[in-house]
Amino acid sequence: MNTDQPTIARILEQVTDPEIPVLTIADLGILRGVEWDEASQQWMVSTTPTYSGCPATDLISMQIRLALLSHGIQNFVIRQVLSPAWTTDWMTEAGKEKLRQYGIAPPVGKAMDEALLENTIVPCPRCGSQHTKLVSAFSSTACKAFYECQDCLEPFDHFKCH
Amino acid sequence: MLSHYLLHLADDALIMSQRLSEWTGHGPVLEQDIALTNIALDYLGQARNFYQYAAVLTGAEATEDSLAMLRLEHEFKNHLLVELPNGDWGQTVLKVFFFSAYQKLLMQQLVNCPDEQVRGIAEKSLKEVSYHLRWSREWVLRLGDGTAESHERMRQALDQVWMYTGELFEQPDYQQGWVDYNAIKTAWMETMWQTLEEAAIANSTGGGRLAAGFQTGGLKGQHTEHLGYILAEMQYLQRAYPNSTW
Numbered sequence: 001m002n003t004d005q006p007t008i009a010r011i012l013e014q015v016t017d018p019e020i021p022v023l024t025i026a027d028l029g030i031l032r033g034v035e036w037d038e039a040s041q042q043w044m045v046s047t048t049p050t051y052s053g054c055p056a057t058d059l060i061s062m063q064i065r066l067a068l069l070s071h072g073i074q075n076f077v078i079r080q081v082l083s084p085a086w087t088t089d090w091m092t093e094a095g096k097e098k099l100r101q102y103g104i105a106p107p108v109g110k111a112m113d114e115a116l117l118e119n120t121i122v123p124c125p126r127c128g129s130q131h132t133k134l135v136s137a138f139s140s141t142a143c144k145a146f147y148e149c150q151d152c153l154e155p156f157d158h159f160k161c162h
Numbered sequence: 163m164l165s166h167y168l169l170h171l172a173d174d175a176l177i178m179s180q181r182l183s184e185w186t187g188h189g190p191v192l193e194q195d196i197a198l199t200n201i202a203l204d205y206l207g208q209a210r211n212f213y214q215y216a217a218v219l220t221g222a223e224a225t226e227d228s229l230a231m232l233r234l235e236h237e238f239k240n241h242l243l244v245e246l247p248n249g250d251w252g253q254t255v256l257k258v259f260f261f262s263a264y265q266k267l268l269m270q271q272l273v274n275c276p277d278e279q280v281r282g283i284a285e286k287s288l289k290e291v292s293y294h295l296r297w298s299r300e301w302v303l304r305l306g307d308g309t310a311e312s313h314e315r316m317r318q319a320l321d322q323v324w325m326y327t328g329e330l331f332e333q334p335d336y337q338q339g340w341v342d343y344n345a346i347k348t349a350w351m352e353t354m355w356q357t358l359e360e361a362a363i364a365n366s367t368g369g370g371r372l373a374a375g376f377q378t379g380g381l382k383g384q385h386t387e388h389l390g391y392i393l394a395e396m397q398y399l400q401r402a403y404p405n406s407t408w
């Protein structure tokens with residue numbers, strides 16, 4: 001072990017999402033843990049994908065690799081864990097606020113509740129109006145839905161509950 | 163054999179994804195083009211998860227890529243439903259509706275299976291499938307209960323696709339005993355009738371058509387002529403330039 005766990009964790013927490021660069025992987029909740037494995041003498045870095053087919057997943061693994069290598073850390077393995085499945089509940093409150101300031105409405109409510117899917121009110125990230133309309137349940141990336149504000153008329157993405 | 167069951171699950175997702183990708187850039191409006199592309203991407207992700215696990219079990223030189231790109235028609239274990247041509251928009255959304263209703267019920271059972279890896283993939287997929295089902299169901303309702311033209315198109319779509327639905331409840335020989343396919347059938351039928359009735363096209367499956375023979379064979383590698391064309395296009399690059407990468 002040539003460094004300590006908090007140092008590694010701090011390096012990793014700086015890695016950002018390639019699609020939404022204001023968010024770090026820690027904000028998103030996709031960094032699941034960093035542990036020292038005595039047996040293999042390696043750091044085990046665990047991440048989880050947001051969606052099965054999210055193309056950012058491979059890119060994020062590469063960024064983690066580059067971040068650690070650039071700090072001279074070479075003995076690590078990056079693992080993907082699927083279970084428990086990622087949920088928007090793991091996104092930090094600070095992350096949600098950064099998302100809103102970036103112009104994307106943060107997830108409303110808890111996890112994916114099918115009853116909620118139909119009637120969720122998603123406030124406009126620009127003017128705060130609750131008078132918004134779902135245009136499409138799918139948007140620019142797998143994790144977002146497309147909305148339109150009926151007051152300021154701006155279209156916007158909503159990071160959908162999942 | 164577990165690896166065969168994983169291939170069956172992966173093949174369904176991959177062929178579904180490949181077919182739906184044909185719509186990319188051709189959707190009726192931008193939002194729906196994006197919706198279908200997103201759904202295709204979810205399927206691709208599910209396929210990769212299952213192929214990666216199957217590759218570990220297959221051993222030797224197998225990788226997710228070799229399993230997807232270097233097997234032949236008779237080695238594919240997907241349902242016939244997913245390889246059918248897209249047809250018009252109505253036929254496409256009906257196919258997604260039938261498949262996602264089945265897949266949701268399947269994943270709901272697989273999240274409780276004894277295999278940790280499969281449980282994880284199913285848990286992840288289940289959330290995505292719920293969106294697919296919701297989206298496709300809305301379209302079936304909108305078109306079935308829409309204009310005279312859209313109603314007629316939906317009725318024709320039902321005619322063309324229905325005979326491929328029976329296969330969804332067949333037990334593959336290589337299934338692991340984790341899934342009660344009869345329970346899936348019962349629940350699937352219930353969702354179906356409720357939606358088709360609401361979409362005002364339930365009566366068009368009445369009479370003889372429902373009792374007509376279902377097409378089957380995909381699980382054993384006996385496919386429609388369509389699969390060969392899909393593979394020819396999808397696998398072309400790896401066949402022509404072996405081991406090429408981006």
